[in-house]
Amino acid sequence: MNAPDDPAGAEGAPGGASAGASPATIARSPMLACLTAAALLVGLIAAASYAVGVTAVLRMVKPALGGWLAAHQFYLMEGGATAFGLLVGIRLGRRIAGAIAVTRRMLAIALAIALVALVPLVHLCAAMARLGWNGGGARLESWLVGREGYAAGEKYLDTAITAIYFFKTAAYAALGGVALIAIVIAASAARGSSDGTAGAPD
Amino acid sequence: MISWRITILFIHVTAVIVALGGALFSTFALTPVLAQELEPAMRIRVARRVVRRLGTIVLTALGLIVFTGMLNLMYFRAMPLALMIKLALVVVALGLALYQYGRLGAELWRVSASGPDPRFAPLMARFRRVGLTVGAIILIIVYLSLGLTRGAVAAGAFH
Numbered sequence: 001m002n003a004p005d006d007p008a009g010a011e012g013a014p015g016g017a018s019a020g021a022s023p024a025t026i027a028r029s030p031m032l033a034c035l036t037a038a039a040l041l042v043g044l045i046a047a048a049s050y051a052v053g054v055t056a057v058l059r060m061v062k063p064a065l066g067g068w069l070a071a072h073q074f075y076l077m078e079g080g081a082t083a084f085g086l087l088v089g090i091r092l093g094r095r096i097a098g099a100i101a102v103t104r105r106m107l108a109i110a111l112a113i114a115l116v117a118l119v120p121l122v123h124l125c126a127a128m129a130r131l132g133w134n135g136g137g138a139r140l141e142s143w144l145v146g147r148e149g150y151a152a153g154e155k156y157l158d159t160a161i162t163a164i165y166f167f168k169t170a171a172y173a174a175l176g177g178v179a180l181i182a183i184v185i186a187a188s189a190a191r192g193s194s195d196g197t198a199g200a201p202d
Numbered sequence: 203m204i205s206w207r208i209t210i211l212f213i214h215v216t217a218v219i220v221a222l223g224g225a226l227f228s229t230f231a232l233t234p235v236l237a238q239e240l241e242p243a244m245r246i247r248v249a250r251r252v253v254r255r256l257g258t259i260v261l262t263a264l265g266l267i268v269f270t271g272m273l274n275l276m277y278f279r280a281m282p283l284a285l286m287i288k289l290a291l292v293v294v295a296l297g298l299a300l301y302q303y304g305r306l307g308a309e310l311w312r313v314s315a316s317g318p319d320p321r322f323a324p325l326m327a328r329f330r331r332v333g334l335t336v337g338a339i340i341l342i343i344v345y346l347s348l349g350l351t352r353g354a355v356a357a358g359a360f361h
Contacts, residue, residue, distance in 0.1 A: 096297055097304025100312060124272055132281025172272065175289075178296055179268035185304050186261035189254050 027099065029107070036087040043080020043166060046073045051162035052155070077162070078126040078169060079118070085125065085170035086114045089177020096178075101185050110184045114177065121176060129168035207277050214270035221263035221299075222340050225333050228256050233330070242318050249326065250314045257303030264299050268292065278350075288346040295339040302332040 049055060050073045059066030090110050094102045114121075140160060145153030232252060236245050271292065278285070306329045313321045 093300055096300045098308060100308035101304035124276070128272060128275050131275065131279065132286065175268060175293060175296070176272070178293075178300065179265040182261040182296065182300055182304075183265035185300070186258045186265070189261075189303075189307075190258040192254070 027104075032087065032091060032107075032111075036084060036091070039080050039083035039087055041080075043077055043084055043170075046076035046080055047162050047166045048159075049073045050077055051159040075122075077166060079122050081129075081166045081169035082122040082125045082173040083118060085173025085175075086118070086121065086177040086180070088170070089174035089179075090114065090181055091177075092174065093178040093181030097181060097185055102181065103188075106184050106188050110177075110180050113180060113184070121173060125169045125172040125176070126165075128172045129165050133164075210270050210273045210277075214267060214274055217263040217266040217270065218340065218344065221260050221267065222337060222344075224256055224259050224263075225337050228252060229330060229333055229337070246314050246318055246322060250311055253303070253307050253310055253329065257307045260299060261303055264296055268296065282350065284346050284350050288343055288350070291339050291343050291346070295336050295343065298332055298336045298339070302329060302336060306332065 049069060055066050055070040055073065057066075058069060090107070094107060141153070141157050144156045144160070147153065148156060233249075236248055236252075240248060275281075275285075306325060310322065310325050310329060313319045313325060
């Protein structure tokens with residue numbers, strides 16, 4: 001389904017692949033890779049801070065920053081996880097659908113929609129992540145405390161539950177990212193069908 | 203009777219009906235008739251347009267299913283095993299549909315742009331096979347959903 005905005009689509013040349021590459025080859029996007037890494041970094045640092053309680057130490061050194069981080073680290077963790085998941089989902093959807101179906105313009109549209117929908121999706125994905133499996137709860141706590149002692153065991157439990165919560169949020173967001181790519185492909189195909197510029201003339 | 207919960211559930215169920223019904227109609231009604239009634243060149247012209255239009259409908263429906271499903275989960279407020287299996291199947295179905303209408307559909311469109319091509323028939327056969335797999339997975343998801351709903355009613359979740 002060549003996008004109507006792709007003037008090379010009539011000859012079958014892909015919009016997303018570099019010249020000379022196979023039509024099915026996905027051109028690597030350094031910007032997308034950077035965004036994904038940045039989202040993961042923000043989310044993981046916030047998660048680690050939340051789990052380990054770094055803000056208590058930071059307040060002694062930089063009280064204002066420590067206070068700000070204490071107030072926002074949970075939301076930074078949720079936001080980082082959701083952004084990371086959305087980007088992974090978009091990249092995965094792009095890889096499954098192929099370069100012909102997902103042009104650079106469609107990818108930009110998907111990213112723009114993801115940015116606009118990020119805040120509501122953070123709340124939705126985080127709420128979904130709070131449902132169901134949390135690592136076994138009491139069983140995990142019992143194992144960790146039995147193995148590491150009470151103080152260390154409780155710290156490890158906090159870290160484990162935070163990590164599980166982070167990755168569950170990201171997984172739900174990834175599903176949303178793949179669904180977003182599906183909708184963008186559908187919209188592009190519909191636009192092509194409705195204005196009659198669907199690739200080569202019949 | 204009118205509430206956000208019912209509205210979201212309505213959109214969710216309607217999207218399932220549209221996704222499944224459209225794909226089944228195309229596979230079991232439209233394609234055999236096209237094969238019997240039309241010459242190969244015309245059949246390919248019609249088939250490629252059907253694939254494109256059906257892709258629009260099915261992918262939009264699947265996208266709606268995912269987002270309304272997420273919202274439904276907020277009202278359900280639980281994650282039983284059946285729901286976890288259902289979510290896993292949704293991921294598989296979505297991935298396969300993206301492959302079918304995105305990658306295969308785009309290839310079909312490209313290959314048939316200049317008329318009949320020997321690559322068209324095997325691509326179309328693979329397209330149909332993937333479509334049947336997606337349809338079967340959606341039917342299993344519907345079955346699991348009915349079990350979840352009945353279980354929720356029995357537990358008083360809808361009161």
